Amino acid sequence: MYLHPLSGLTLATALGLAQLPALAAPVQIKAPAELPARATIADAVKASKPSDWRPLDPDNTLYLEIPAGRVVLELAPDFAPKHVANIKALVAEQYYDGLAITRAQDNWVVQWGDPDEKNPKPIQHAQRTLPGEFTVPLTGIKNFTRLPDGDGYAPQVGHSNGFPSARDPKSGTAWLTHCYATLGVGRDNASDSGGGTELYVVIGQSPRHLDRDITVVGRVVAGMPLLSTLPRGTAPMGFYDSPDKNVPIKAIRLAASVPLAQRANLEVMRTDSAAYQAVLEAQRHRGGPWSKVTAGHIDVCNAPIPVREVGSK
């Protein structure tokens, strides 16, 4: 079993030997020293208490049902109140049902919406477009837990109620960061041209250069592989080149409107908990026996947020 992402706790005894450089060079590379054992992410999860977890709020959880199965999306009303309300209104009138995933661009996004641009599906009660909510006043965001680690894209990064996020005290703004699994609102050139009829999910390297430039409304908490393994589109920007390649959306439902027995029974580790600090520390400073070097740093988009069945260990 090679390339363990999460090391165990057994102390390694064998010492690694220095690799003498093959190129003639004046510098000697030091042998990677063995690291002491440290708690892993799995250990941090195991040591957590029930109070370190929160169930998904059924009023802010969506189920995206596609032929391959269910993708569970958590909405972040604090960061995009009008868009979240509008997306819930679109869900309530079953706007998305029968639409399709029309785009899958490698190392970028999967996107869905109305594949019929000529005869767009009518909207009953929701809005088609809204002014962008690219940032919100940071005073409205509670439970921000700041990472001490630096970030190149924002003055401060951390987590707010389970979402990777950033803030700029100078401008008084906060926003959700674009990470793997981030859920955002597609728009055209005008900042008020999106509203939730087109949604995308990040399936690659965090495109942080989109931060503050588009409305982010949440993240995928379960089912990412159903999106990340979709065939990539071959038309420009990863759009599918013919309608028969589109992936149909059977339905998008608010969890609260789904019978209890059919809901995903998931809980998410609270990002303002001590348990989550232990998760971050395990990633930031990995120990032996697999790891020989500790990174000493964590990127906000490399901070895993544990999700599990309610009450599982």
Place this chain on the structure above:
Amino acid sequence: MYLHPLSGLTLATALGLAQLPALAAPVQIKAPAELPARATIADAVKASKPSDWRPLDPDNTLYLEIPAGRVVLELAPDFAPKHVANIKALVAEQYYDGLAITRAQDNWVVQWGDPDEKNPKPIQHAQRTLPGEFTVPLTGIKNFTRLPDGDGYAPQVGHSNGFPSARDPKSGTAWLTHCYATLGVGRDNASDSGGGTELYVVIGQSPRHLDRDITVVGRVVAGMPLLSTLPRGTAPMGFYDSPDKNVPIKAIRLAASVPLAQRANLEVMRTDSAAYQAVLEAQRHRGGPWSKVTAGHIDVCNAPIPVREVGSK
């Protein structure tokens, strides 16, 4: 066409309106101002000269042939001379042919090797294991073009001969960074337990915490979707849970050993060229009409390295 990653040059005329916060808050969020038009990555590629590109070196290019097609890998001998030589020796004796991709872990790696742990395929001339080449003396690395942008994981980051890389002048070391499409050498706990019989490719967010902890030997330059869309394994660590789910490797070949007509005819933008600086600047400071905010920063793993058919525009 929503969510343009590469904006065009047309000046937008409509001004975006401020989104007044829905939450009662003392802070007014400023309207996203329209940005002036700027050269895009596509513009930078279009403006490049033939001398800004280099063809792939057939002596350091591998073709991974799987049922879905060909993945083109570029090796980085400067950063892992012994491993690259050993992998080429394994290729020469057709060691990989008939082995399989046995692991696909979402937002992590795809990995291949010998699926038969009990009766491992014999090796004729190459080595099964080597001491790790986690870092090399930075004096041996030519053409390092440093990014002025900061990085949380390394004192210096940039590109060396087309590869995202980092250096630490204090320890006199350099290494390849783990980004999307990075090719690395699986190992067990001991730092000298890898040698190239198990290889992995990153298919998600850059796992930079693996830097300096494992031997990196190159990157995928074409064919990533063939790996990134593979079904994810459901056994621990993303291994496939039964042999019939493994993805067979038809062959791995050195480009130089393949008849000219069957080679991929690709060229890569030189990362020490002025054209590449223009690419980075286009990503770092995106302009209108789509973008309303410029990031002002680029992450070494978010710096696209253009690849194209030789001589195409």
